[in-house]
Amino acid sequence: MRLCFLVEERYRHDGMPREVIRQLSAWGHQVDVVRPGRSLMRMSDTVRAGSHDAWVLKTVSGGPGLTLLEAAAAVGLTTVNDARSIRGVRDKALAAAIGRGGGLPMPPTYAAARPEALEEIPEAEFPLVVKPADGSSGRAVRLVPTPDRLRELRTELAAEDMLIAQPYVPNSGVDLKVYCVDGELYATERVSPLSSDGNARGRRVPLSAEVAAIAAEVGAVYGLDLYGVDVLLGPDGPVVVDVNDFPSFTEVPDAAARVGRAILELARRGGGRSKAALVGALHGPVRGPEPVPARGRVTATVSGGR
Numbered sequence: 161m162r163l164c165f166l167v168e169e170r171y172r173h174d175g176m177p178r179e180v181i182r183q184l185s186a187w188g189h190q191v192d193v194v195r196p197g198r199s200l201m202r203m204s205d206t207v208r209a210g211s212h213d214a215w216v217l218k219t220v221s222g223g224p225g226l227t228l229l230e231a232a233a234a235v236g237l238t239t240v241n242d243a244r245s246i247r248g249v250r251d252k253a254l255a256a257a258i259g260r261g262g263g264l265p266m267p268p269t270y271a272a273a274r275p276e277a278l279e280e281i282p283e284a285e286f287p288l289v290v291k292p293a294d295g296s297s298g299r300a301v302r303l304v305p306t307p308d309r310l311r312e313l314r315t316e317l318a319a320e321d322m323l324i325a326q327p328y329v330p331n332s333g334v335d336l337k338v339y340c341v342d343g344e345l346y347a348t349e350r351v352s353p354l355s356s357d358g359n360a361r362g363r364r365v366p367l368s369a370e371v372a373a374i375a376a377e378v379g380a381v382y383g384l385d386l387y388g389v390d391v392l393l394g395p396d397g398p399v400v401v402d403v404n405d406f407p408s409f410t411e412v413p414d415a416a417a418r419v420g421r422a423i424l425e426l427a428r429r430g431g432g433r434s435k436a437a438l439v440g441a442l443h444g445p446v447r448g449p450e451p452v453p454a455r456g457r458v459t460a461t462v463s464g465g466r
Contacts, residue, residue: 165216166194167193168197168218171219176406211237226243248383251294252293253322256269264377264381265400269326270325286305288328329401335353335391335401337350337390346412348365383433
């Protein structure tokens with residue numbers, strides 16, 4: 161197969177996707193790498209029917225790679241994940257609307273183009289977690305305890321184009337990250353980015369049936385095949401606080417080979433989930449948590465231990 165990877169400069173030296181590219185090449189597939197942030201592209205030549213079996217995106221949220229991926233999808237090329245599904249999670253404000261509309265357990269979300277607008281949020285909603293709508297990898301996530309502190313941050317927050325704010329979910333200070341690869345779910349535990357030790361390495365942990373059902377439903381609601389979900393175990397149960405379309409897959413065993421096989425399978429099928437998933441997500445709630453995955457072949461892989 162011939163595959164095209166769109167890789168932003170930020171990720172060019174990262175294990176994901178570099179190790180996947182190396183694995184696919186070792187299997188005899190041709191992998192072309194395009195760095196959209198540094199290349200002059202003649203769009204009619206770069207994106208043309210029949211040029212590749214699939215296009216794969218690993219880019220920052222606001223990077224130009226998504227535009228190029230959407231151009232590939234517009235001329236009928238297979239993309240991993242579906243380009244419209246990626247757009248639905250890259251914009252965190254849009255992702256919140258889709259997730260809440262689809263019945264996922266997500267906190268209420270406020271969005272504002274100017275930080276002073278967030279000051280209208282009722283004091284009863286504090287403390288807040290405030291972050292850029294196009295954020296990734298825990299960038300610029302802030303815990304804001306009071307309205308006074310929010311006002312103090314106004315100048316700092318003004319550097320972001322769009323902001324979202326969510327009431328803080330009381331938790332143990334540990335995020336549960338669930339990765340979906342080729343229909344299987346893997347859970348890891350990592351210190352929250354709000355912690356002073358937020359960069360601590362994660363570890364694999366068992367995955368409960370309740371969280372597995374929610375993580376599987378995330379794929380159905382957003383129309384994703386390869387993805388990651390950040391979950392907090394709050395006082396009222398699991399809460400989804402972030403969704404990523406092509407995460408690091410940290411601690412997934414043999415991640416490069418597993419992700420590579422998933423990409424090849426999606427390329428052979430001409431794509432994954434229905435492109436209508438985003439539309440369907442806004443009509444009616446999903447099922448309550450059950451130990452039954454949304455897709456028949458999604459399984460929870462229990463690995464590691466406490």
